[in-house]
Amino acid sequence: MQLHQLTAHEMHDLLINKELSSEELNNHIFDRIEAVEDKIKAYLTLTKEGALERARSVDGQIQSGERIGPLAGIPVAVKDNICTKGIRTTAGSKILSNFIPPYNATVVEKLAAAGATIVGKTNLDEFAMGSSTENSAFIATKNPWDTGCVPGGSSGGSAAAVCAGEAALALGSDTGGSIRQPASFCGVVGMKPTYGAVSRYGLIAFASSLDQIGPFARDVTDCALLLGVISGHDPRDSTSAGYKVPDYTTFLNNNVRGLKIGVPEEFMAQGISPEVRAAVERAMSLYESLGAAVEYTTLPHTEYALPTYYIIAPAEASSNLARYDGVRYGFRAAEVADVVDMFMKSRSQGFGPEVKRRIMLGTYALSAGYYDAYYLKALKVRTLIKQDFDRAFEKYDLLLSPTSPTPAFRFGDKVDDPFQMYLSDICTISVNLAGIPGISLPCGFVGQMPVGLQLMGKYFDEGTLLRAAYTFEQNTDYHKEFPKI
């Protein structure tokens, strides 16, 4: 086992036992990045100096006998749509290619307060719009298990970084599956917390009512630790919930006895690969054998989730992305006749095709004459989808499904057909529409490519998700596999 393959809690043990300094640990991670980054391309920006500076400060604390938190001195990667003061933040877009935020996102402040070192900013689909990270304006991140395959998206850089040992932990954002799907494709743990559990302040908005920041980790324990650090009420985010963050590690019990798990049959139907289905069924059997009650159930409005999502998210995006106009920051086109021409040219040259497509779709859905037919309709169907979950959770403690109907696909496979690309989100988007928490964890392989298991929980019941995920992990070895790069 190499250092970069350790989990954060294992690294923490080395640090507090003074077997290793945080500076050494971080240097090792940067060496690892140097060794594999050419092949993986997880990062858009590296922040070695800042990371080492914080590492030395944590080392100082350890030397002086201070107690340190579980993430102190631990290298964490941050998705590049999360604002970092003084560090370029691009959202994977040409239009923000030179944007340096003068402020930190709340989660970045929280990481700093926890003493975590920030390794760098990870690649993503432009403005988090995509499922393969192919929509980045800068680079194509590769799946560490097979560099001919996509890492998933939109948080492909964060997933690949954690998978390849280029960071111990990472932050991503999930609007329709952008944490869980790449976690699934890269064989790591990824969680989308309940909407409102983690502050969105400083997250470059894609679709405000769906976006949520969440953790990537190499095991469930690390996921719980990072979740604990980033969660909590933030007065700067009106949609942030006022709730007491529990100590998530207290849920890490190897015990699912009596837990009632529902498996929505709609998630096991359309377009699911037989191997993925088999892996999920094995997981169902495992839970049963461990004392959980597992049965099929139904979320009858599931077939409407995709169109609902692809109206609501682009509609919000079309408004959220209006601010990129070349006036205050970001890319401004040269040679313009007047302000309108500058807006048109800056945006047309600054945005990539998928972003434009969604802005067009969202603008259309909100425009006069179509609002009721599309946007309002979608908001109403969203109610029905949410009610499906409410009903299911009257009966079940959690729901189980594949994270994605297939393992990672190859580069270029779906770029020409946006609708096919959208279909890879089919199992994840309902969770965002309902606002409930979801976690993806490794549950098998198809060939050498990982398969992800998705668990979905009640509002603010991340604890039960973590407990079930932890139990699964304790009884399987998938999370111990590493890709050969």
Add this chain to the structure above:
Amino acid sequence: MITEKDVDHVALLARLELTGEDKEMFTRQLNDILEHFQSLQRLDTEKVQPTAHVLPLKNIYREDRVGEHIPRDDALANCPDRVDNYFKVPKIV
């Protein structure tokens, strides 16, 4: 059915300048996507309340207090074009 003319109108609203090729592609793709979305129209939502927010949050306010302003140089640090302490833009009309 979305026509190229609709696409032109939407592009103008969204301040996007599309090439002929873009226009043709978006017309086709938006039609495809919206065709898939026709299924929504089948659902009777007459009596359903829209969900703009999933959480039952309400009345989130801040107190009327003045906080820190962004330092003068930071406010314009990312500005593509400036004159003194102003953002500069091309003529408006």
Add this chain to the structure above:
Amino acid sequence: MTQYETVIGLEVHAELKTRSKIFCDSTTEFGGDPNTHVCPVCLGLPGVLPVVNKTVVEYAIRAALALNCRVASFSKFDRKNYYYPDMPKNYQISQYDLPIAEHGYLNIEVKGEVRKIGITRLHMEEDTGKLVHQGNITTTPFSLVDYNRAGVPLIEIVSDPDMRSPEEAYEYLNKLKAIILYTGVSDCKMEEGSLRCDANISVRPAGSQEFGTKTEIKNMNSFKALQKALTYEAERQIKVLKEGGRIIQETRTWDDEQGITLPMRSKEYAHDYRYLPDPDLVSMVIDREWVEEIKRSLPELPDDRKERYVREYGLPVYDAMVLTNTRELADYFEDCVAVYPNAKTVSNWVMGDLSRLLNASVVGIINCPIKPEQLGALLQLIEKGTISGKIAKTVFEEMFATGKAAETIVKEKGLVQISDEGAITAIVEEVIAKNQKSVDDYRAGKERALSFLVGQVMKASKGKANPELVNRLFKERL
């Protein structure tokens, strides 16, 4: 010949006097170097989020109650999407289908007739930044943007199309301003842009029930401009119709220099604001108790106060209306009456000499150098006969210039009225001796000649002679 009727509705924006902006904690203070009263939120940087300033909601409710509006029990913010470089996000956070208040009214009085003008709605929104041009917007080679005003809270008050003349529009705006000033939520300064007014105007044949095609008039930067612009626009529309033309629905701008309205010169882009509920903000469920509490804290409003002045002080309606137009003036009046209870005399002084001096020196009543108690004391001196009414005017001017008390000035300048019969008799006799012609005229029945003679005495006594006494002495002798 067809007679035409004008139909006017006003959209008024008032900036609220909160300390911080509507969705962030930047200051709302007027002025400041460009782009210094800003933070990441009001600059619309990527990733920022709005949080509603509670005082904005409170002030909006306060204004709404004063305007007899129904305050919503459920309200929310929406995004109004359009592109303009003075808008940091290219959408304005405003309120669309569920404004904070609706269905209000206010009363105006034009030509002695009271008219009730309906208020459709009152909603909250954020202000935009400011564009600075070299010359004007059409000739400037480039423009500069200052976002200091971006995010300053506004209320927009939309009237029903209930006004039938530019005078009514003027009175409506005047009354609206008075009421808002009373509530203290805005300082309503048109010159600083904290009160702005756009108008919708159409004309129709008198007696018709249908509305004509309207135009929207912008850029009226004073009360006078409002009245001039609407008068011009109504005449323009009538002329077009009389010539068999059609009114085009458009936005026009008032050109104060030329005294005309002109179509707005902007490239034609379809207006489609694509409103959507702002997903960054949560809904507002307005607590009835909060509304009641705000209602209880409202001051007596102009109409009530006016009625009370007529009832309690026996003032003419006109006086009562003028005095209650601003809370400060009304307070001044009442403070003065507390010292000197003859309300009509106080009213005459406040509306006459005091207003004249205030206007001439561009001083607000708040900063009036003569405190209301001092004016009351001056009036007492007149009543007691210590000084004459004429001398009082001089003393008053002196008080205004120096802020000194009336008694002090009277003493310092020796202005006490001479009521000593002996002293005045001497002067009277001297005047009679020197002005034989006037004496003859008076005796021949020319009453005016007496005024001249009295005037001579006043002049000789430097205005200090008691005029009643002088009159009597003349009459005894002539």
